[in-house]
Amino acid sequence: MFARIKRGIEVLKRNDNVLLVSHYDCDGLASAAIMSKAMERNGTKFSTLIIKEIDDDSIKKIIDYNLPVIFSDIGSNPLIEKINDQIIILDHHEPVNFNRDNIVEINPELFGIHELSGSGICYLFAKAMNEKNKDLSYIALVGAIGDMVTENYELTGENEKIVKDAKDLGLIRAEKGLKIYGHDSRPIHKALEYSSEIGVPKISKNESSVVQFLSDLNIKIKDGDKFRRLSDLSEQEKIRLHTALVMEKIANGENPEEIFGTNYFLTKYNFELKEFATIVNAFGRLERYGEGIEFCLNPTKEKADDILKTYRGMMGKFIAWARQNIVESDGIGYIIARDKIHANFISPVTTIFSNALSVKILVGMAYADNKIKISVRNKTNIDMANVLNNIATELGGFGGGHKEACGATIPKDEEERFIKLFNESIKV
Numbered sequence: 379m380f381a382r383i384k385r386g387i388e389v390l391k392r393n394d395n396v397l398l399v400s401h402y403d404c405d406g407l408a409s410a411a412i413m414s415k416a417m418e419r420n421g422t423k424f425s426t427l428i429i430k431e432i433d434d435d436s437i438k439k440i441i442d443y444n445l446p447v448i449f450s451d452i453g454s455n456p457l458i459e460k461i462n463d464q465i466i467i468l469d470h471h472e473p474v475n476f477n478r479d480n481i482v483e484i485n486p487e488l489f490g491i492h493e494l495s496g497s498g499i500c501y502l503f504a505k506a507m508n509e510k511n512k513d514l515s516y517i518a519l520v521g522a523i524g525d526m527v528t529e530n531y532e533l534t535g536e537n538e539k540i541v542k543d544a545k546d547l548g549l550i551r552a553e554k555g556l557k558i559y560g561h562d563s564r565p566i567h568k569a570l571e572y573s574s575e576i577g578v579p580k581i582s583k584n585e586s587s588v589v590q591f592l593s594d595l596n597i598k599i600k601d602g603d604k605f606r607r608l609s610d611l612s613e614q615e616k617i618r619l620h621t622a623l624v625m626e627k628i629a630n631g632e633n634p635e636e637i638f639g640t641n642y643f644l645t646k647y648n649f650e651l652k653e654f655a656t657i658v659n660a661f662g663r664l665e666r667y668g669e670g671i672e673f674c675l676n677p678t679k680e681k682a683d684d685i686l687k688t689y690r691g692m693m694g695k696f697i698a699w700a701r702q703n704i705v706e707s708d709g710i711g712y713i714i715a716r717d718k719i720h721a722n723f724i725s726p727v728t729t730i731f732s733n734a735l736s737v738k739i740l741v742g743m744a745y746a747d748n749k750i751k752i753s754v755r756n757k758t759n760i761d762m763a764n765v766l767n768n769i770a771t772e773l774g775g776f777g778g779g780h781k782e783a784c785g786a787t788i789p790k791d792e793e794e795r796f797i798k799l800f801n802e803s804i805k806v
């Protein structure tokens with residue numbers, strides 16, 4: 379892989395002005411942040427274009443720039459062969475294995491490395507350009523966590539080496555602690571209430587029993603009129619809380635080790651990296667790309683609070699709408715939002731209701747320009763990604779993803795036919 383990276387760096391050296399094209403999610407914005415800083419240090423002029431997918435429209439835009447292109451966290455798509463300029467691909471999605479002189483495809487999957495994110499491969503590239511870029515290591519970890527957020531997140535393999543770079547420079551610290559989201563961004567009782575990861579039924583999804591649980595432990599949830607966070611707990615309070623959770627696990631006949639994991643904190647500002655990833659993801663969904671990239675490079679608490687407030691406000695509005703408008707058809711739940719939910723939010727809204735409702739299949743649909751964006755959450759054994767892709771293709775769109783969570787895009791006027799075909803294929 380390093381031979382490819384070297385070839386990519388050679389290409390970059392021969393060009394003093396390039397176009398950087400990156401994906402709009404957390405990993406993509408983190409990738410763009412790493413490459414921006416690396417090129418700035420290298421004295422390379424560049425323009426940045428953040429896109430949601432590679433399609434005919436985005437390819438046309440890219441060609442219009444008439445510049446050599448660096449793709450980060452995106453670009454593994456045969457459509458890019460339409461571009462005649464020099465291309466460097468830094469991606470971790472299913473590789474194409476291009477055989478063209480103008481394309482340098484740097485993708486860890488081609489070399490049997492599966493754990494690197496887009497920002498991870500960008501980081502290795504940047505580090506090979508200039509050792510100074512080691513100070514961007516924490517951004518690669520944010521991207522990795524952003525891409526894995528639904529899995530039981532652990533930074534292993536190549537990512538562990540990036541953790542080492544970040545630790546060596548004193549940029550992050552690793553702390554064993556509760557495997558809970560929201561150390562610094564949620565009140566204690568809320569962080570515990572949503573802590574399904576640690577699997578303690580007594581406190582999970584029940585606010586009043588969490589409040590009682592904490593009060594029994596003599597842990598105050600408020601300091602004056604401000605809610606306290608897990609990060610505000612004293613060592614003594616932490617010991618009381620951890621011990622009580624361990625006792626709960628033992629009482630349920632479960633392994634108490636399950637509640638602990640490694641949490642990574644950015645030394646500066648004390649951001650926990652999962653929370654950092656949520657913030658970058660929010661910038662992406664709100665399409666505030668430039669600010670998202672800037673936040674990766676120069677994070678502040680003020681910017682974090684501001685974006686989370688906006689993001690939660692929008693989510694709240696969309697969730698309220700969906701709650702009133704979920705319909706059921708042949709045992710399948712539908713959120714047919716049209717223009718009531720922004721397309722960037724249909725996926726998280728569908729996830730939330732799929733977790734909250736007993737329906738086995740939930741479909742979210744929202745307009746995105748002249749298309750419909752579809753998000754499916756599936757608790758059955760049906761090979762949903764395949765079903766969805768077949769129907770979308772038949773309707774002139776495309777689809778993909780995993781069995782439990784997948785998505786598709788279809789033309790705007792195919793809503794009715796999609797629902798009919800979907801209901802029919804699920805019944806079979």
Ligand SMILES: [Mn+2]
Pocket residue numbers: 405406451470495496497525
């Ligand atoms: Mn990615």
